[in-house]
Structures are given as structure tokens and as C-alpha cells.
Amino acid sequence: MKKILFVxxxxxxxxxxxxxxxxxxxxxxxxxxxxxxxxxxxxxxALTQKGWQVKANNHKVILAEIMVRTHTARIEITFDANHxxxxxxxxxxxxxxxxxNTIHKNYNNWIIYIDRLIQTGLVEESYSN
Numbered sequence: 001m002k003k004i005l006f007v008x009x010x011x012x013x014x015x016x017x018x019x020x021x022x023x024x025x026x027x028x029x030x031x032x033x034x035x036x037x038x039x040x041x042x043x044x045x046a047l048t049q050k051g052w053q054v055k056a057n058n059h060k061v062i063l064a065e066i067m068v069r070t071h072t073a074r075i076e077i078t079f080d081a082n083h084x085x086x087x088x089x090x091x092x093x094x095x096x097x098x099x100x101n102t103i104h105k106n107y108n109n110w111i112i113y114i115d116r117l118i119q120t121g122l123v124e125e126s127y128s129n
Contacts, residue, residue, distance in 0.1 A: 091107065
């Protein structure tokens with residue numbers, strides 16, 4: 001019985017540490033009528049809501065970082081009034097494999113959440129214009 005429990009625990013532990021292909025947002029669309037300044041504001045707002053720190057912002061490129069326990073991820077977000085892109089820069093302790101372009105699945109979830117917040121904010125901006 002103990003062997004079965006040990007095997008099940010090992011399987012669940014390995015499943016929890018699964019890596020997946022790095023998820024980048026290649027071309028997030030910006031609704032019509034939203035300015036680049038509004039896009040920037042919504043990106044920064046989404047990042048801070050999810051615990052990311054903006055490390056650099058030159059009004060077309062935002063560099064951001066998150067630190068969760070012993071894990072660190074850095075991303076670059078480029079944007080204008082029509083589109084934005086979220087791209088992986090580097091990480092620590094997230095099982096990133098450059099050859100396979102894979103990373104811990106939590107990283108992808110972080111990017112998905114940021115994208116959803118950005119999209120929600122941009123849609124709200126487009127309705128308020």
C-alpha cells in the first residue's frame with residue numbers, strides 16, 4: 001500500500017512540475033480609438049495588478065519582472081496604438097530550456113492573466129472614448 005501511495009505522489013509531483021512551450025503574445029490587438037498612451041497605461045496597470053514590477057518604460061517598450069518565492073521571470077512588452085506583444089526575456093528557477101523553448105507551466109499562466117487584464121482594460125477604454 002505504501003508503494004502505491006509513493007508512486008501516486010511521485011506522479012502527481014511530476015505532473016505539477018510540467019514544462020510547456022513558452023507562450024508569447026505575438027500580436028495582441030488594440031480596439032479602434034485607443035491611443036498608444038492608453039495602451040501603455042493599461043499594460044502597466046495589468047502588470048502591477050498581477051505583482052509584476054516595471055523595470056523600464058520608454059513609451060514603446062516596457063520591461064517587467066516578477067519574483068515569486070525563488071522564481072523570477074522577465075518579459076518585454078512592445079506596443080503602439082494598434083498592437084502589443086509580450087515576449088519572454090529570461091527567468092530563474094522556471095525550468096526554461098532554450099533548445100526546446102519550454103518553461104514551467106506557471107509562467108504561461110502569468111502571461112495569460114496579464115493578457116486578459118490588458119484586453120479587458122483596452123475594451124473598457126474603447127467604450128469610454
